Amino acid sequence: MLLTPGPTALPPSVREVMSEELINPDVDPAFADRYDALLDKLGTVFDTDDEMVVMGGEGILGLEAAIASTVGPGDHVLCLSNGPYGDGFADFVESYGGESTLVDADYDDSLPLADLERTLAAGDFDLATMVHCETPTGALNDLSPALALFDDHDVVTVVDAVSSLGGASVPTDRIDICLGASQKCFSAPPGLAVASVSDAAWDRIEEREPESLYTNLLPWHDAEQPYPYTHLTTLVVALDEALDLLLAEGLDAVYDRHREVAAVCRERGSELGLDPYPDPERSSPTVTAFSVPGRATELQERLRETHDVTLSTGFGDLADDVLRVGHMGYNADVDRVGQAMDALEAEL
Known part of the structure; x- marks a missing residue:
């Protein structure tokens, strides 16, 4: 029995659909129809009207793509953290030339809101990162107080909700880029990074004109071609079935x-x-x-x-x-x- 916090075991029907005949995502309209339906289902699970993105790569791709698309040299980013993934956002920021300010707490403590408030008052930030569920420690963070502070300071927010989406309520309507992945609570195979992206986040991305290629969200913002590369057909079909099970319940x-x-x-x-x-x-x-x-x-x-x-x-x-x-x-x-x-x- 596989009882790890991702990848999870797969329901029988998810394993079954993965054996269906392969669809060519680049030429077969059946895939485009299924993909559009998948985006609608993800919007329901995320509980948002923001644009949805499904990228070919496991959850870390989504985290890096969010930073690669919004951060450039000299950008000041506040990274709020009480766990390994929260700390990791700071590494992503630095790797793309940004300047990270880590506001952190011990891994067994709650988010340091008093430190956050002082740091926001003293600094100038237009992007912030944090984690909803820190899987390595089993902690679920209450994001509402921090999101309220970021909203007061007009800060665009990036949230790793990879291990909570589909298993706990996430305040996605207050988050600019909310990140998930197929292999956690959705109970689909590893290999798809999913995200909701707000209008404010798209504005920032378009202003930045990211130089990265595969970690760039901008090509996914094309209404005429919602998936710019050959998609991972079998994994999309598996995620679609997994979401059907979740929504039926x-x-x-x-x-x-x-x-x-x-x-x-x-x-x-x-x-x-x-x-x-x-x-x-x-x-x-x-x-x-x-x-x-x-x-x-x-x-x-x-x-x-x-x-x-x-x-x-x-x-x-x-x-x-x-x-x-x-x-x-x-x-x-x-x-x-x-x-x-x-x-x-x-x-x-």
Whole structure:
């Protein structure tokens, strides 16, 4: 059983549609029709009327493309962070010649709003980045206070919601570039980066005239040719089917299911004496990170070899101290998570 926080296990119908006869996306109108329908479905899941983009590449492509398209030499960008992906935005900014100001907190703390307010008052920023769900730590950030501050200062916002879209409500209507990916809560295969892009963000991109090629969002802003390169047909069809499943269930029901499964996972963990990382009030409904100092790698290997259950460890300094259960998308299932926790109990 694959219970990692992305890639997730695939529903049977998603695996089935991937075996359909290949469509040539460049010449077959059937693909264009399906692609248009896919964009509409993504708009419903994102809960936005902003333009949708589906790029061929896993989620990191979307993060880099957002920065490559909006940041040039000398641009001042505020990167709000309390996790590895929030920190990583600063690296992207610097790689494209921008000047990043990192307003950060420890990985087990909430977003540093007081520091953010002081930094905005003292500086001059027209772009900001942050992360909704920091998958490596299992934290779900409340973005509303930060988005309000950025709005007050007319700052364009870029948000990594890769691990929350489709599993938790995201305030997309207040975000200029909201980033997702196929392999997380959508439960489709890795390989597609998705994004909603506001009019304000398009204005900024057009002013910048990005020099990058494949990481440039601008070619996707052409109404006559919505996908400028040969698209990844099989992955598009798989994502389309995965979204059909999600929408048939209903977004509210999907969010309730994720919260229920997260509660079950954490209750079982508590019974085993495991503490969540960070505290339960800020833990995401899509992933639970348990604190297991010095034991994560050992437990991961034993679970995989003895029980055929695959979980994830942490990143960086947390690599051997955090064990993560991914209960997102198809894996947000009480029985599947129960089996994983049974295996973990046996090993502990």
